[in-house]
Amino acid sequence: MNERRQKGLQIMDAIVGDYASKLTSDIEQLAPGFSDTLIELAFGDVCARPGLDLKMRELATIAALTSLGTAAPQLRLHVNGALNVGCSRTEIVEVIVQTALYAGIPATLNGLTIAKDVFAARPLL
Amino acid sequence: MNERRQKGLQIMDAIVGDYASKLTSDIEQLAPGFSDTLIELAFGDVCARPGLDLKMRELATIAALTSLGTAAPQLRLHVNGALNVGCSRTEIVEVIVQTALYAGIPATLNGLTIAKDVFAARPLL
Amino acid sequence: MNERRQKGLQIMDAIVGDYASKLTSDIEQLAPGFSDTLIELAFGDVCARPGLDLKMRELATIAALTSLGTAAPQLRLHVNGALNVGCSRTEIVEVIVQTALYAGIPATLNGLTIAKDVFAARPLL
Amino acid sequence: MNERRQKGLQIMDAIVGDYASKLTSDIEQLAPGFSDTLIELAFGDVCARPGLDLKMRELATIAALTSLGTAAPQLRLHVNGALNVGCSRTEIVEVIVQTALYAGIPATLNGLTIAKDVFAARPLL
Amino acid sequence: MNERRQKGLQIMDAIVGDYASKLTSDIEQLAPGFSDTLIELAFGDVCARPGLDLKMRELATIAALTSLGTAAPQLRLHVNGALNVGCSRTEIVEVIVQTALYAGIPATLNGLTIAKDVFAARPLL
Amino acid sequence: MNERRQKGLQIMDAIVGDYASKLTSDIEQLAPGFSDTLIELAFGDVCARPGLDLKMRELATIAALTSLGTAAPQLRLHVNGALNVGCSRTEIVEVIVQTALYAGIPATLNGLTIAKDVFAARPLL
Numbered sequence: 001m002n003e004r005r006q007k008g009l010q011i012m013d014a015i016v017g018d019y020a021s022k023l024t025s026d027i028e029q030l031a032p033g034f035s036d037t038l039i040e041l042a043f044g045d046v047c048a049r050p051g052l053d054l055k056m057r058e059l060a061t062i063a064a065l066t067s068l069g070t071a072a073p074q075l076r077l078h079v080n081g082a083l084n085v086g087c088s089r090t091e092i093v094e095v096i097v098q099t100a101l102y103a104g105i106p107a108t109l110n111g112l113t114i115a116k117d118v119f120a121a122r123p124l125l
Numbered sequence: 126m127n128e129r130r131q132k133g134l135q136i137m138d139a140i141v142g143d144y145a146s147k148l149t150s151d152i153e154q155l156a157p158g159f160s161d162t163l164i165e166l167a168f169g170d171v172c173a174r175p176g177l178d179l180k181m182r183e184l185a186t187i188a189a190l191t192s193l194g195t196a197a198p199q200l201r202l203h204v205n206g207a208l209n210v211g212c213s214r215t216e217i218v219e220v221i222v223q224t225a226l227y228a229g230i231p232a233t234l235n236g237l238t239i240a241k242d243v244f245a246a247r248p249l250l
Numbered sequence: 251m252n253e254r255r256q257k258g259l260q261i262m263d264a265i266v267g268d269y270a271s272k273l274t275s276d277i278e279q280l281a282p283g284f285s286d287t288l289i290e291l292a293f294g295d296v297c298a299r300p301g302l303d304l305k306m307r308e309l310a311t312i313a314a315l316t317s318l319g320t321a322a323p324q325l326r327l328h329v330n331g332a333l334n335v336g337c338s339r340t341e342i343v344e345v346i347v348q349t350a351l352y353a354g355i356p357a358t359l360n361g362l363t364i365a366k367d368v369f370a371a372r373p374l375l
Numbered sequence: 376m377n378e379r380r381q382k383g384l385q386i387m388d389a390i391v392g393d394y395a396s397k398l399t400s401d402i403e404q405l406a407p408g409f410s411d412t413l414i415e416l417a418f419g420d421v422c423a424r425p426g427l428d429l430k431m432r433e434l435a436t437i438a439a440l441t442s443l444g445t446a447a448p449q450l451r452l453h454v455n456g457a458l459n460v461g462c463s464r465t466e467i468v469e470v471i472v473q474t475a476l477y478a479g480i481p482a483t484l485n486g487l488t489i490a491k492d493v494f495a496a497r498p499l500l
Numbered sequence: 501m502n503e504r505r506q507k508g509l510q511i512m513d514a515i516v517g518d519y520a521s522k523l524t525s526d527i528e529q530l531a532p533g534f535s536d537t538l539i540e541l542a543f544g545d546v547c548a549r550p551g552l553d554l555k556m557r558e559l560a561t562i563a564a565l566t567s568l569g570t571a572a573p574q575l576r577l578h579v580n581g582a583l584n585v586g587c588s589r590t591e592i593v594e595v596i597v598q599t600a601l602y603a604g605i606p607a608t609l610n611g612l613t614i615a616k617d618v619f620a621a622r623p624l625l
Numbered sequence: 626m627n628e629r630r631q632k633g634l635q636i637m638d639a640i641v642g643d644y645a646s647k648l649t650s651d652i653e654q655l656a657p658g659f660s661d662t663l664i665e666l667a668f669g670d671v672c673a674r675p676g677l678d679l680k681m682r683e684l685a686t687i688a689a690l691t692s693l694g695t696a697a698p699q700l701r702l703h704v705n706g707a708l709n710v711g712c713s714r715t716e717i718v719e720v721i722v723q724t725a726l727y728a729g730i731p732a733t734l735n736g737l738t739i740a741k742d743v744f745a746a747r748p749l750l
Contacts, residue, residue, distance in 0.1 A: 319568070344531075354571075355538065355574075359527065359530075360573065362531055
């Protein structure tokens, strides 16, 4: 196993947790070989770059996905991911609120609705 | 002057610096009264919310603007703003790179080009 | 209560009707303080600007939301809002059809589907 | 000449004015036959539908183009078009300001900048 | 019946199959006259242009709809349409994977999910 | 040099030609290490997948970039790339025209303008 893949699996595990194997097999079933690309690229290459920690990468991801407004399943996954790597609920909510200025109020309200659902499904530690 | 406006002017000054008065009068000329809305809403209300500091708000803003890909002048302003409130060049570059996974590679390359131009126009402290 | 808030509540009531209090408390639960921003900014400041009446503002809102294609719940709310402030069903349909040229046919078809659902749920006066 | 084409040319002339023949020949040079589609579809079919006058259609178009943020040349053309069919400068500015709530502040500022340029290039009647 | 309409009905039938009459009456109910525009414009004019066959037009359509990420019902229709005019499942999947580079990974994953659902609902020939 | 990188450089060369080394060094200057990700991911992994040839991948890319409307420099590069791997001018124009139905007429007109510029700068073979 190459180093990039190893780092990718490790970071995917930190962000996605137990859901990683289902995520991988779902993608693999859709497009054979594409889950390798995702593990090695998204998690093993981009997310593993120095200069920004995983918490900050997850918050930037939430800002991006909320602004695009076309990625509800992925926003759900990364709100969970942000919590998994140590972001607080307040940090997540505030990043989503911040995008209202740049992507519009509906993007923010739809993002907040997803965050609320994710929060409700997790025990408060 | 109400408290929201006062906070707004203060935060706008921290982010935009000397450019604030030109920005305000440009907007005011375009749509009378709208600069008040921006000062009080964007800077005095949203950016002043507790729970996330200005550095993180600027990085979330850069993630949002890069992902949208439709806001070159505003991305330029906020790359400057992020530097003004204390973000490092590396943090800005990494937030832009992170969006490649979610908004596509062209969004990231166009964002990096803007960041490079802003960096080049500022003295390295 | 300041004047902007008062105007905001009045305009929100005109557009959203009985749903206003649920809307406000939903948002407030998601992001404390953000419903105040919306009432004072969206309804009390922007929508209350002179030079364009509420009917025209709601039709412009429908054109914007249909074109973005990422804001189904908000389009639903504003199709209702447009009817509440006196727009006709035909005006709403024609604004949605007009966007086909600029945002593409899928945006229009998805907008029309939402409008049809809203129309079906309201009694014809 | 069929009726749809005749109506299309008439409405295109009302909106675009003297620029119509250049617009048509530019498009025709790019994609032979596509200017006929535009004249008959955009102007002769959609814009000629009953239930909404040309002024309102142009304002909805401006709301759509401002919100998308990817169509600067077309927004310029339709700000001119809106003025040509009788919209006031204030109506145009207010439609653009209204989209700030739904498409974000950068979309509005970029739209206002285009409107300002168009206004500056036309004599005040 | 004019030639454009005749060609439009023929191409719509090739792409949409038995679903054509329901599609047309759904649209007609939403906006009277708009189904004629679609048949004559989309299918009879644009899709009938020489220089690109229907298979390639459907694959380009799938690339466009996946990238926009705002048109799930239309992507579903055109994945079916691509299969109807002779595209293979692999060609469809690969076009969707290709967009990951330009529109981001969530756009691709959401497109693949739709393709998988369409494939599952059709018998393997 | 790993196999993915080797394939990536080979495909990048086929698409981008002489411009490859400038492209790589530009990106590398913006975000150190990111050009490796692009070579290995975009060109060596995604573009090298079986099931779709490079001509078809470039046409799908043009459909995606035209529809997004936010990637003028990349659309320019890939119109050149499509010609480099053997697509005809007509195929490129028709893919861009096809997107008018799904992404709107402005997206198509702006895409056609870029294609026209690229065509004009290349000798007709």
